[in-house]
Structures are given as structure tokens and as C-alpha cells.
Amino acid sequence: MHGVHLTRTAENVAEIDALAARLEPSGGGRVPLADFLDDVRRSGRRGRRAPLGRLVGRKVRRAFTWDAADRRDPLWWPQGITTSADAADGPGLVDGRRVLVVSWYAKAASHGGGQGSRLTFVDLETRRYRHVLLVVPRLRDGEVHLEPLRVHAGGIVWRGPYVHVAATARGFVTVRLDDLLWAPVEGDSLYGYRWVLPVRSAHQAAAEEGVARLRYSFLSLDRSVDPPGLLAGEYGRRKQTRRFAHYPLDDTGLPVLGEDGFARPATLDDAGLAGMQGAVTGGGSYLVTASHGPWTPGSLYAGRPGAFRRHRWALPMGPEDISWSPADDLLWTVTEHPRRRWVVAVPRPAG
Numbered sequence: 001m002h003g004v005h006l007t008r009t010a011e012n013v014a015e016i017d018a019l020a021a022r023l024e025p026s027g028g029g030r031v032p033l034a035d036f037l038d039d040v041r042r043s044g045r046r047g048r049r050a051p052l053g054r055l056v057g058r059k060v061r062r063a064f065t066w067d068a069a070d071r072r073d074p075l076w077w078p079q080g081i082t083t084s085a086d087a088a089d090g091p092g093l094v095d096g097r098r099v100l101v102v103s104w105y106a107k108a109a110s111h112g113g114g115q116g117s118r119l120t121f122v123d124l125e126t127r128r129y130r131h132v133l134l135v136v137p138r139l140r141d142g143e144v145h146l147e148p149l150r151v152h153a154g155g156i157v158w159r160g161p162y163v164h165v166a167a168t169a170r171g172f173v174t175v176r177l178d179d180l181l182w183a184p185v186e187g188d189s190l191y192g193y194r195w196v197l198p199v200r201s202a203h204q205a206a207a208e209e210g211v212a213r214l215r216y217s218f219l220s221l222d223r224s225v226d227p228p229g230l231l232a233g234e235y236g237r238r239k240q241t242r243r244f245a246h247y248p249l250d251d252t253g254l255p256v257l258g259e260d261g262f263a264r265p266a267t268l269d270d271a272g273l274a275g276m277q278g279a280v281t282g283g284g285s286y287l288v289t290a291s292h293g294p295w296t297p298g299s300l301y302a303g304r305p306g307a308f309r310r311h312r313w314a315l316p317m318g319p320e321d322i323s324w325s326p327a328d329d330l331l332w333t334v335t336e337h338p339r340r341r342w343v344v345a346v347p348r349p350a351g
Contacts, residue, residue: 002268003211006203015137018144028182034095044127059314059346076104078334080156085325086221087158098124103153116148133193155218155321160253166216171205220280242272271305278321289319294337302349
């Protein structure tokens with residue numbers, strides 16, 4: 001055994017059902033994902049060049065950026081990325097659409113901080129998108145109350161009906177897209193958001209005595225195994241651990257639990273790179289992003305733990321999480337710095 005594991009909490013079924021029932025009289029409640037995607041409003045714009053004509057990355061094949069407000073926003077910072085190619089095997093479509101999802105966290109030090117984290121759903125054909133606030137439902141005295149989910153959201157994985165959201169030292173939380181809620185009367189108390197996704201359960205990081213708990217800095221779908229699993233990794237500098245953990249997933253998209261009720265990694269590797277922002281497996285190798293600050297283009301590494309090849313300046317400044325689309329063999333990543341924010345796709349390099 002590897003000494004680290006996850007503990008799954010009970011599902012917030014009663015809390016979510018109570019919230020949905022409370023919203024129904026005002027025209028709110030659960031909304032199917034397909035209907036939600038018909039209502040995406042904000043418009044991203046195509047763009048492969050930064051100001052002054054600099055390319056946003058040497059390897060970039062496709063790129064778009066957010067609208068002016070989101071591109072400049074000092075409060076919300078993009079972090080994780082996943083696509084409908086992760087959600088289901090095959091052509092990479094969900095409800096007939098190619099969809100990309102990005103996670104953001106609100107910086108507590110910024111004005112309006114404490115708003116937590118959110119997911120943004122993008123229709124890749126139209127580049128239209130919409131934000132959804134992540135919330136934690138609590139039942140108190142028979143009433144359901146909502147709190148923002150305050151996690152860094154450094155990586156996300158969409159698999160089946162679930163989206164897993166990295167929560168660093170806490171492990172990760174899991175939302176179910178069937179719980180997507182339209183909240184027409186809740187928005188004033190939720191920072192103006194009308195769409196919310198309540199946390200269904202948490203997968204809490206734990207470890208045996210003498211073993212450091214894994215930091216769930218980023219997540220991706222692990223296609224090095226069949227059926228695909230979950231790859232979790234650690235951002236680390238200096239003496240911090242930089243491990244990769246591979247968790248099996250069941251048919252529904254949740255981590256497999258053992259007889260003791262814990263989810264344990266099938267493999268754990270401690271030969272990751274310093275400053276990893278995201279990692280994914282594809283084509284028999286690992287693909288890893290690294291950032292070099294807000295002004296220098298990022299790097300993409302390919303290979304195996306302990307034997308990576310660097311593709312310098314392959315990505316824009318500030319790359320974060322990474323996801324692989326097998327159908328077109330493209331890697332997607334998102335960048336975080338205000339006024340230099342892109343979502344880009346690059347060809348998968350050889351290891």
C-alpha cells in the first residue's frame with residue numbers, strides 16, 4: 001500500500017433535494033444540462049496573439065479568450081480545465097455539443113473576496129459560456145442554507161455525471177451535473193449568480209502515520225489505464241513533495257472504494273517536476289504544464305516521471321491545468337493572469 005487514501009463523505013442528497021424544492025415555486029430548481037447549455041450568454045472571442053503581436057505560445061493550434069470583464073477581473077482567477085471528451089468515451093460530445101469547463105477561484109485578498117469557486121461551461125462551437133457558482137448546502141433547523149465553496153479549484157475532471165474539483169490539502173469535492181440549479185430568488189445572496197451547483201460529496205485526503213497527505217493541486221482523466229481513472233498531482237517547490245497518484249474510477253465516474261471504505265491509489269510516483277501546474281496522461285506519456293510567471297511563456301513537458309523533455313515557450317504565460325482530447329489529439333490548458341487570459345489547444349508532443 002502507498003500510505004495515502006481518500007475518505008468519501010455521505011452525499012448531500014436531502015440538502016440538495018430540499019433546495020430544489022424551495023426554488024420550484026419561483027420557477028427555479030433542477031435544470032437538465034442540455035437546457036442549461038441552450039442558455040449560455042457570454043461571448044468569448046477568438047485570438048492567438050497577445051498585445052504587440054506576440055504569439056500566445058509557440059505550439060498553440062487554437063485559442064480564445066473571455067469577454068472584456070472576465071479577461072481583466074482581478075477577483076476571479078482561472079485554474080482547472082476539462083472537456084466533454086473526458087465526460088464520455090467516443091467522439092467527445094455531450095448532448096451533441098463539444099463542451100469545455102474551466103474552474104475559477106476568488107482571491108480572498110481582492111475586493112469582494114470570499115466568493116469561493118465557480119465553474120464556467122463553454123460551447124466550443126460558438127465560444128459562448130456561462131458561470132455557475134459552486135455552493136455547499138447545509139441543513140439547519142429544517143432549513144437549507146448555502147455557503148460558497150472556498151477551494152483553490154486547481155484542477156477538475158468531468159466523468160459521467162460528476163465533476164471532481166481539486167481542494168488541495170482537503171482532497172477534492174464532487175458535484176453532480178443532475179443537481180444543476182436555476183436560483184432566480186437566491187441570486188442576491190449568492191453574489192448575483194443565478195446558476196448554482198451544490199456539492200454532493202467530498203473526498204477527503206488522509207494518510208497513514210508517518211506519510212504526508214497528498215495535496216490535490218490538480219486533477220485529470222487518466223487514460224493510461226482501461227477503464228480510465230483519475231490522476232491527481234501535487235504542485236511543489238524546494239523540499240515539497242511532487243507526487244502523482246493514480247486512482248481507479250468505477251463505472252459511474254467515482255473513485256473505487258475498498259472493503260475498508262477508503263479509495264486508495266493504484267500507483268503513487270514521487271518523481272514529478274518542480275512547479276507543476278497540471279498533468280495528464282496521453283499516448284503513453286505524461287504531459288505536464290509549468291508556469292514561469294505573468295510575463296514569460298509557459299512550458300510543456302512530455303515523457304515519464306524522472307525523464308521529461310521540455311518544450312520551451314510552448315504555452316502562453318501562466319498555464320494551469322491540462323486536459324487531453326483523444327479524438328483530435330489536442331491538449332487544452334487555461335492561463336490565469338489578468339489581461340493575459342486564454343484557453344488554448346496545442347498538439348500533443350511526443351514523449
